[in-house]
Amino acid sequence: MQQTMEHSTAKHYSEADQSTQRLRDKKLGDLMVNKRRLVEVPYTASLAHTMNTLVANKVLAVPVAAPPGQWIGAGGSMIMEADKHTGTVRKHYIGLATMLDLLAHIAGNEDQLMDEGVHDGFDLDQKMSVPVSSIIGHCLEGLSLWTLNPNTSPNFSILDCMEVFSKGIHRALVPVDSHLDNVSGVELVESASSYRMLTQMDVLRFVKEHGSSGSELDNIMSSTVSDLGAVTERVFTITDRTKVIDAIKCMRIALLNAVPIVRSSDTDNEEDHKQLVNGRGRQAIGTFSATDLRGCHFATLQTWLPMSALDYTETVLANPLLAAFNNAAGSPTTRELVACRADSSLGEVIDKVVSKHVHRLWVVDQQGLLKGLISLTDIIRVLRLAILSEQNA
Known part of the structure; x- marks a missing residue:
């Protein structure tokens, strides 16, 4: 609407x-x-x-x-x-x-x-x-x-x-x-x-550039994303055996622009690699995003669609020409996992999404196991509420 x-x-x-x-x-x-x-x-x-x-x-x-x-x-x-x-x-x-x-x-x-x-x-x-x-x-x-x-x-x-x-x-x-x-x-x-x-x-780039001074805003930026309520605990993933074409279908159905990649379960032989799986508590080994394909000429997609999403991120994205394009666009290349911790400050998270030009961060624990995610929507929501709360205090 x-x-x-x-x-x-x-x-x-x-x-x-x-x-x-x-x-x-x-x-x-x-x-x-x-x-x-x-x-x-x-x-x-x-x-x-x-x-x-x-x-x-x-x-x-x-x-x-x-x-x-x-x-x-x-x-x-x-x-x-x-x-x-x-x-x-x-x-x-x-x-x-x-x-x-x-x-x-x-x-x-x-x-x-x-x-x-x-x-x-x-x-x-x-x-x-x-x-x-x-x-x-x-x-x-x-x-x-x-x-x-x-x-x-x-x-x-x-x-x-x-x-x-x-x-x-x-x-x-x-x-x-x-x-x-x-x-x-x-x-x-x-x-x-x-x-x-x-x-x-x-909006977040503007906040990063113009909103860093002042004790009240500093207090907000130093608060943890967990305390501010920015972490979404439910996180959907694909596995290292999910093909690019199936990853795209899953992302379309779930209205997602990016998903983390996890290792296939050794204990569950019935895991469906064509569907999104609950990634909470699993080791993230990469990210597959719609932006990964924006530097590709569409004719080459015919070769890449049957590949696993993990192979795509490890081989195709590592191609020097495509890597140069993504670097120029400010996007991470290959298997880089852009993540944070639940005790990361809001300022650190904003700095990371802006500098890495990603639209969500995966939240991991000390062992690198997925605990949730933070989207740009989450960041803007809690930042706005925190500023209003400071004003009304």
Whole structure:
């Protein structure tokens, strides 16, 4: 469902709260400084072109644009780009195309891969030639378009942004200038001369760069993620025998962009390597993520889909050319396990997700056994609540 989050929070705080207030007083516009023009694809773009766009721009999702008046937008919304001077509508954003959408489409729902390799009927070129509009909504995120509008709500603060992203929304469109018309209920007509994209990672990067000073915020950053309630104890994994194609299918069903890899159980011969398994208490030996495939030309996927996800991370990602791409994109390569402990501080966790450019950390104990995970949503949620708690103390 498309939503526009508008808040009016003009409050005054004491000098004792000045350091936290500095972060709270930052507005949405402060986060949008130096944000590049929106990367998008037309509704007629093939999946091959869409994947190349994702790869070239090092992003995981792009809005899909269509001619106005011909499409129903996500959730019945009308988010449009219009000429700033004449108001003439040029395009209508109808949804998002994510890397996971593309990978799920490639993997398909049919058993096209055999143990010995790709089945003769598997035609990757044909799968990648269909228009991107045909896969919107295969993953839930593609059906959601969210906007944050600083023009109609001048007091929209960074904490208001956090409130939106703490609900599991990964990214939102921000109009440079806009006009809004409420039609009925939750339906909305919005037009702007251009948009920018704001993500959860943008917010945490901003916090890391601008919110490190001041005793009140220091107290929050030094608190452990366990004490703050940021750790999700249930963690789903794949095994070292799970194939890339099955990992993609599992991630699509569970709406996950990354999963840890654990060793196959020696005692349970009935463990299904095509399904997600409970990883709590097991040794994590790697991570498989949708981002692992963003530096790959789609034609090579035909060779890699039947591989185990572990082999893929150990061999394909170790290729010097792909390793160089991932390093440039700020992503970890090979089997690196980006993890933390339950007693890690919030500041340490934020620093790690931003510097490693990952969207979740695996929580492990002293023996390296999985105890849970922390997502960007978890981090933003507890950070926002802690700041509000400090203000109300």
